[in-house]
Amino acid sequence: SIPSESRQLWQKFGVKEFGGKEEFQQEFIRHVETTLARSIYNCDDLAAYQAASQAIRDRLIVAWNKTQQKHTTKDRKRVYYLSLEFLMGRAMDNAMLNAGIKDITKSGVADLGFKIEDLLEQEPDAALGNGGLGRLAACFIDSIASTNYPGWGYGLRYQYGIFKQRIVDGYQVESPDYWLTFSNPWEIPRYEIQIDIMFYGYTRKYTNDDGKVVHVWEGGEQVQAVAYDVPVPGYGTETTNNLRLWASKPTREFDFEKFNAGDYESSVRESQKAETISAVLYPNDNFYSGKELRLKQQYFWVAASLNDIVRRFKKTHRPWKEFPDQVAIQLNDTHPTLAVVELQRILIDMEGVEWDAAWNIVTNTFGYTNHTVLPEALEKWPVPLFTNLLPRHMEIIYEINLFFLQKVEKMFPKERDLLARVSIIEESTPQQVRMAYLAIIGSHKVNGVAELHSELIKTTIFKDFVTIYGPDKFMNVTNGITPRRWLHQANPKLSDLIASKVGSYDFLKDLNLLKKIEPLAHDPKFQDEWVTIKKFNKARLAAHIKQSNGFEVNVNALFDVQVKRIHEYKRQQMNIFGVIHRYLSIKAMTKEEKKEATPRVCIFGGKSAPGYYMAKTIIKLINAVSEVVNADADVGDLLKVVFIADYNVSKAEIIVPASDISQHISTAGTEASGTSNMKFVLNGGLILGTVDGANIEITREVGENNIFLFGHLAESVEDLRHKHRFSDVPLDPNLEKVFNAIESGTFGDPNIYVSLISSVTGSDYYLVSDDFQSYLDAQKLVDQDFKNKDTWVSRSITAVANMGFFSSDRAIDEYAESIWNVEPISME
Ligand code: BZD
CATH class of the missing domain: 3.40.50.2000 (Glycogen Phosphorylase B;)
Incomplete structure (x- = not known):
């Protein structure tokens, strides 16, 4: 180790935290010119991201060293x-936030000719x-x-x-x-x-x-x-x-x-x-x-x-x-x-x-x-x-x-x-x-x-x-989720609004403080601000959809989201069958009925394991339905179906804050917990879900009135499966109509979907048919309730106010x- 007479020098020249914006800028330029060997003439967004992240990284390493030393001594x-x-x-946004240098970096790069948002986008x-x-x-x-x-x-x-x-x-x-x-x-x-x-x-x-x-x-x-x-x-x-x-x-x-x-x-x-x-x-x-x-x-x-x-x-x-x-x-x-x-x-x-x-x-x-x-x-x-x-x-x-x-x-x-x-x-x-x-x-x-x-x-x-x-x-x-990434970073406007009402950002460390916004659930001004932020987030997602899928969606429509890995037990198939049912209903509506209907954008996203045939078929069906429905002039704004490709964490940060309803509809007893359910509610979306995993505890916390539950309970699943195996269970009649439409070629070659359909008409292991009517009823209630904007927003606020339990800080304390x-x- 270093002799004591040399240590003063080490301390004098040791890397320090940024004193202010200028020190960040100095470091930024140093990294552009030396680490990256670039200059003012060829510094693009990627290079700027790299230089900024190097400057931030240096500070993380200082803190890292200090922490490790402390832990070793203790x-x-x-x-x-x-x-x-x-x-x-x-990592970059999170690193700036946690190191407390977000403002410095943001305005630091702005002076140097860059937008922080563009730099963040460079990171894989x-x-x-x-x-x-x-x-x-x-x-x-x-x-x-x-x-x-x-x-x-x-x-x-x-x-x-x-x-x-x-x-x-x-x-x-x-x-x-x-x-x-x-x-x-x-x-x-x-x-x-x-x-x-x-x-x-x-x-x-x-x-x-x-x-x-x-x-x-x-x-x-x-x-x-x-x-x-x-x-x-x-x-x-x-x-x-x-x-x-x-x-x-x-x-x-x-x-x-x-x-x-x-x-x-x-x-x-x-x-x-x-x-x-x-x-x-x-x-x-x-x-x-x-x-x-x-x-x-x-x-x-x-x-x-x-x-x-x-x-x-x-x-x-x-x-x-x-x-x-x-x-x-x-x-x-x-x-x-x-x-x-x-x-x-x-x-x-x-x-x-x-x-x-x-x-x-x-x-x-x-x-x-x-x-x-x-x-x-x-x-x-x-x-x-x-x-x-x-x-x-x-x-x-x-x-x-x-x-x-x-x-x-x-x-x-x-x-x-x-x-x-x-x-x-x-x-x-x-x-x-x-x-x-x-x-x-x-x-x-x-x-x-x-x-x-x-x-x-x-x-x-x-x-x-x-x-x-x-x-x-x-x-x-x-389980729990970190409110830093899943509230403050993904939804800065909502985080700022909450902070402005409760007086600080302390809720990001003690999520139970959200409870303080509950009294504002019926405050018209607060509701307005709440709704404006949701609209903003929906517009942000709509812009993303326009860019990736090439078509417009109406931000006044109900945004209905199911994004997660594609798996039969998570029942994306039930969701898309429900969308088809909705499509058929719209086709059968009179003009008057159409005026009364709630417009929806049904958003899907998720990857299938490469070798999982059934999951891949579900993706294909979603996209086939999307093509037909979105092109159907009879439908107009009443229904749009979107599959967002390559769902990942950074896309989730855009999608999650934009939902009105998100779906967590696994067969009861199959989803151990789910964590995106928590993310959606924390961002002011309501859940349409089964009595499964953490949905149950979310219901307890936010109140039964602020969640849409449906379907059979876990304790009945075994019996139902038994019935399917040993007797003829009639197919749900609405589901039958859906299958007829698929089989008649409404969504392209029906041969593609034979095994998907027979997985339901056969043993129906995931009980899609058993839960279908209950699912449609819950969806109908969602449609009705969404029209009543006042109650909807107060439910959204109340739900957020009661999400404190789902912080991963609480989970870690328990472990x-x-x-x-x-x-x-x-x-x-
Ligand atoms: O773990 C998931 C469960 O399905 C969720 O219900 C639960 O919320 C989360 C967190 O507890 N399980 C997985 O994501 N599992 C895997 O990704 C996995 C990966 C490899 C091998 C086996 C499972």
């Missing part, structure tokens, strides 16, 4: 959030996630920093994020999202942090001089993990935490040998192979496909992260039993479950800790969050594949399973079936490793993400484990208190 327990996905979106989304799970991780690390918890995220630095979606001839077409073309100013490469990761090979054991059996794993393939750090600034605090993303690189020795031997080609091939590990994000959400490369990704990331965490712990020279007092690790779904096995392996094979002591440490360290009850989403790895890739881990899993089953047998000696049901190994051909069971057994707490979901996991997929461990191991932490046992560290 030496308190940290939390590590392991997630294969962090769907961050753009960091789209390292599929949907809700990845976005939740992004909201959570924002909240961990904003509430001053010492916490790091660990993930993979994919070179390709979620694919880009185009619509060609009505179909989804995917192309790669290479988001690193112009380099990424928001990451700090840490080439010095390199960790060797092994795969394949074999295991052997021997007895050492002390008579102890030692297990050795000799890997067959080695790659290196290189760290890239992304600073995560908290809002209204100096705390800047770290998101560490791993990239895979070939090991130098390995490369060198072959190269030296003259085998250039295979040397290059091998090194490319190493890089493929972290190359691409798997584009499935809520679907498991057992690909070896995916398991490799999981182990690569888990092993690198644990090595890092353990190294940090060892620096403190504490005894191993104190590990769980210093480290909490949260498993975001089962994707990082190998961490349980890897920590056990490090402790027993590398550090010589006894099995029981090690296992105690492991289980006290981990918590596991479940995000789904859908059977097709539960990870199960074939034992042969697993054994080949990770032979030592497989042995340890067998051992964990043996001890667990022995315990269960002792507790329930008469229940032979129970053992087979809860075994980590499923006795199928081939055998499978049930990752969720391993995660439960290896953690001290298991949580669901909304009340209903947390109850469901206890009574269905994890029922036996409640019998074994008792109910206290299982809990609920309802910290009841699972992690970590405390905030103030930066003062």
Whole structure:
């Protein structure tokens, strides 16, 4: 470290926070001229974005360094959030906001000839996630920093994020999202942090001089993990935490040998192979496909992260039993479950800790969050594949399973079936490793993400484990969203209006303060301002639609939005069938009736997994309906159908504030929580939804009058499915009319939709027909209620006023208190 006589100099010239606009401008120009090697003559918006982000980045790094130093000196327990996905979106606006330099930058770049909005548009989304799970991780690390918890995220630095979606001839077409073309100013490469990761090979054991059996794993393939750090600034605090993303690189020795031997080609091939590990994000959400490369990704990331965490712990020279007092690790779904096995392996094979002591440490360290009850989403790895890739881990899993089953047998000696049901190994051909069971057994707490979901996991997929461990191991932490991005950044006008009424922006840190606007729900002036802002946001979206889809939509129409991953359980098919029903009704209307009708713009958006045929068919149908309806002169402004291509975080920031109604209409019991439902309501839209996921808690908070609920309840779903399987259930008559229209070719070649229709006329697993009438009734009510502008706006205000609970800050406090046992560290 630096000798004390030199330190003054370091302090004197250390990078400081911006004193004002001019210092920002100076830094901006310095980066244009040196970092980018450009000048006043060739600085376009992209270069200006890059220079501005470099200037902001420098400040983030200063805060980052300070925070890390503070956390190291304080030496308190940290939390590590392991997630294969962090769907961050753009960083610049958030960085300016959280660093408190938004005004400086905005007017700073304006003086220099740029508009801040244009610069922000230059940034590609960091789209390292599929949907809700990845976005939740992004909201959570924002909240961990904003509430001053010492916490790091660990993930993979994919070179390709979620694919880009185009619509060609009505179909989804995917192309790669290479988001690193112009380099990424928001990451700090840490080439010095390199960790060797092994795969394949074999295991052997021997007895050492002390008579102890030692297990050795000799890997067959080695790659290196290189760290890239992304600073995560908290809002209204100096705390800047770290998101560490791993990239895979070939090991130098390995490369060198072959190269030296003259085998250039295979040397290059091998090194490319190493890089493929972290190359691409798997584009499935809520679907498991057992690909070896995916398991490799999981182990690569888990092993690198644990090595890092353990190294940090060892620096403190504490005894191993104190590990769980210093480290909490949260498993975001089962994707990082190998961490349980890897920590056990490090402790027993590398550090010589006894099995029981090690296992105690492991289980006290981990918590596991479940995000789904859908059977097709539960990870199960074939034992042969697993054994080949990770032979030592497989042995340890067998051992964990043996001890667990022995315990269960002792507790329930008469229940032979129970053992087979809860075994980590499923006795199928081939055998499978049930990752969720391993995660439960290896953690001290298991949580669901909304009340209903947390109850469901206890009574269905994890029922036996409640019998074994008792109910206290299982809990609920309802999801939340960060109000910084999802209110202030996405909807600055609404945020400003609220601030002007409640006296400050403190609600962005304590969302319960929104309650203060409730008395204004019937205040005509406030209502006017509220409505004006909604109109503005609708016009902003309409401009986007004009640009991307090429047609105008009427901003006075009701904007009805469903944007999320396309999945049968989310029931976009029911929505588009409803749109067709509306279209047919309009066609049958008299002139007088048309005058009374509520005009609607039905907006869809979302990606389908590339291999998900049914989801792709739904996209095609939406686009086919859009084409017919939008061109039909009989319909005019009464109905427009829009599919917004390539839905992502930055598009969500435009779409969410513009909704009057948003749809969250999953079959009851299938959507674990949903988080966009929270975003829409926070922005003054009302929900049309089923009694599912967080819709239930949103209803409790905002009041039954301020949400449109419909459909069967979760408790009836099983019976209904049973009926479909074992008797003839007549198709809903309105749905039949819709199907007749599709089958008669109203929306193009009906052959395209045969399987989509028979999924409903057949077993109707998602109960589209059962819920259809109730859905149409709810839609009718929406149409009627929207005409009454006064009540509509007061409902919108009341709903927003009661959304405080859904801040991810609250969710993080709950995790910290009841699972992690970590405390905030103030930066003062
Ligand atoms: O997680 C989603 C659930 O479907 C939502 O109900 C919930 O609100 C969010 C956050 O808890 N799950 C996912 O988004 N899941 C995935 O994206 C995913 C990705 C890979 C593999 C399995 C699932």
